Amino acid sequence: MSSSPSRVLVVGAGLTGSLFACLLRRKLKDRKVHIVVWDKARGAGGRMSTSRPPDPSSHSADLGAQYISATREYARSHRSFYSELLAAGVLRPLDCAVEGLRHKDGSVDYVAPLGMSSVVKHFLLQSGAELFLEHQVSGLYRRGASWEVRSKRGGSHKFDAVLLTIPVPQILQLEGDLPDVLSVEQMELLGGVSYSSRFALALFFPPGADVGVPWAIRYYNNYNNDDNGGKPNVICYAAVEPRKHATEGDAGRGPSLVVHTGAPFGLQHVERDVEEVRPIILQELKRLLPSLPQPIGIKCHKWRYSQVASAVAGCPGHMTLSERPLLVCAGDAFTHSNFDGCLASALSALDAFGEVM
Numbered sequence: 044m045s046s047s048p049s050r051v052l053v054v055g056a057g058l059t060g061s062l063f064a065c066l067l068r069r070k071l072k073d074r075k076v077h078i079v080v081w082d083k084a085r086g087a088g089g090r091m092s093t094s095r096p097p098d099p100s101s102h103s104a105d106l107g108a109q110y111i112s113a114t115r116e117y118a119r120s121h122r123s124f125y126s127e128l129l130a131a132g133v134l135r136p137l138d139c140a141v142e143g144l145r146h147k148d149g150s151v152d153y154v155a156p157l158g159m160s161s162v163v164k165h166f167l168l169q170s171g172a173e174l175f176l177e178h179q180v181s182g183l184y185r186r187g188a189s190w191e192v193r194s195k196r197g198g199s200h201k202f203d204a205v206l207l208t209i210p211v212p213q214i215l216q217l218e219g220d221l222p223d224v225l226s227v228e229q230m231e232l233l234g235g236v237s238y239s240s241r242f243a244l245a246l247f248f249p250p251g252a253d254v255g256v257p258w259a260i261r262y263y264n265n266y267n268n269d270d271n272g273g274k275p276n277v278i279c280y281a282a283v284e285p286r287k288h289a290t291e292g293d294a295g296r297g298p299s300l301v302v303h304t305g306a307p308f309g310l311q312h313v314e315r316d317v318e319e320v321r322p323i324i325l326q327e328l329k330r331l332l333p334s335l336p337q338p339i340g341i342k343c344h345k346w347r348y349s350q351v352a353s354a355v356a357g358c359p360g361h362m363t364l365s366e367r368p369l370l371v372c373a374g375d376a377f378t379h380s381n382f383d384g385c386l387a388s389a390l391s392a393l394d395a396f397g398e399v400m
């Protein structure tokens with residue numbers, strides 16, 4: 044083990060980072076490798092985040108990913124992961140009323156009754172990794188056979204190998220030696236990645252509140268020419284929790300409602316402050332669902348990097364930026380934006396680590 048990495052840093056406690064940490068731990072078994080995960084946020088989950096209600100009398104709300112759809116091929120090739128999550132009670136088959144246009148291609152759908160972040164937390168727990176929240180990486184510096192990783196809050200730590208799972212534009216903003224490490228071709232490939240942007244709004248209601256709609260999930264079109272003269276529709280998706288999980292939930296807690304804006308609307312407003320966009324979404328919600336009761340709390344979130352629109356070309360799964368010391372980047376930008384995309388990326392990054400560990 045003397046020449047093998049013994050301190051591995053995973054940057055990002057989203058699904059890709061958590062899966063990778065878990066896969067690495069399972070692969071290394073009892074070998075003494077210290078796996079550390081840093082995330083800039085206050086909780087794990089990344090774009091699979093579950094927002095706590097402002098008051099415990101409401102249900103939580105998934106602000107990002109809503110449910111997991113596995114194509115037939117992925118249901119087969121990733122079967123062991125689905126079985127693990129189903130056996131642990133983290134996932135259960137989606138069994139609720141869905142209205143509106145939805146692409147159905149024979150895929151199997153699953154919901155996470157404890158919230159989508161529980162999927163990420165399951166793998167983090169399995170990894171045994173040491174998790175540091177509110178640790179934003181600001182720069183990476185090559186120091187002989189290690190990476191010195193600096194945190195925005197001050198201080199730095201040395202690691203023998205690093206996996207970056209943060210959105211690609213944020214990788215390109217990191218300070219330090221990355222520009223010297225990246226080849227011109229890699230820089231161009233990473234520069235070509237693009238994401239859609241969206242806003243998510245969650246409304247939390249008191250116990251006993253009736254949201255007054257018959258569905259658990261409702262899709263709206265991105266555009267509606269009849270209604271607004273071809274301008275992008277504000278809202279493209281809405282879901283009621285805990286109804287989405289086909290449970291009554293805790294009777295002592297009120298429901299929550301999440302809406303997502305469409306990608307065209309997100310693109311149009313992405314540079315605006317969340318507080319400026321929130322009233323526009325609320326007004327549209329009032330028009331679509333006039334009988335909604337008064338919420339006891341509202342949260343609005345901007346997903347600047349929502350789902351990958353153009354993935355890294357010709358580089359499926361991961362990209363090795365430096366072999367010694369090892370620096371790899373991975374995430375849905377190297378595959379596609381869903382559970383199976385993150386898993387495929389984590390498995391591919393594991394291969395890159397396998398060559399040196």
Ligand SMILES: Cc1cc2nc3c(=O)[nH]c(=O)nc-3n(C[C@H](O)[C@H](O)[C@H](O)COP(=O)(O)OP(=O)(O)OC[C@H]3O[C@@H](n4cnc5c(N)ncnc54)[C@H](O)[C@@H]3O)c2cc1C
Pocket residue numbers: 054055056057058059060081082083084087088089090091106107108109110111112178179180181208209210213241243303346348349350373374375376379380381382383384385
């Ligand atoms: C609105 C929305 C709806 C979606 N719907 C679905 C769905 O229904 N089903 C589905 O399967 N997928 C869906 N997705 C996509 C899915 O959420 C993503 O593909 C997946 O969560 C990406 O995981 P990741 O780990 O690759 O990246 P992320 O989840 O983005 O994780 C990256 C992590 O890095 C952290 N980070 C960023 N910069 C730094 C830094 N400098 N230092 C330290 N940490 C940093 C972030 O805080 C984040 O936790 C949706 C996404 C969004 C936004």
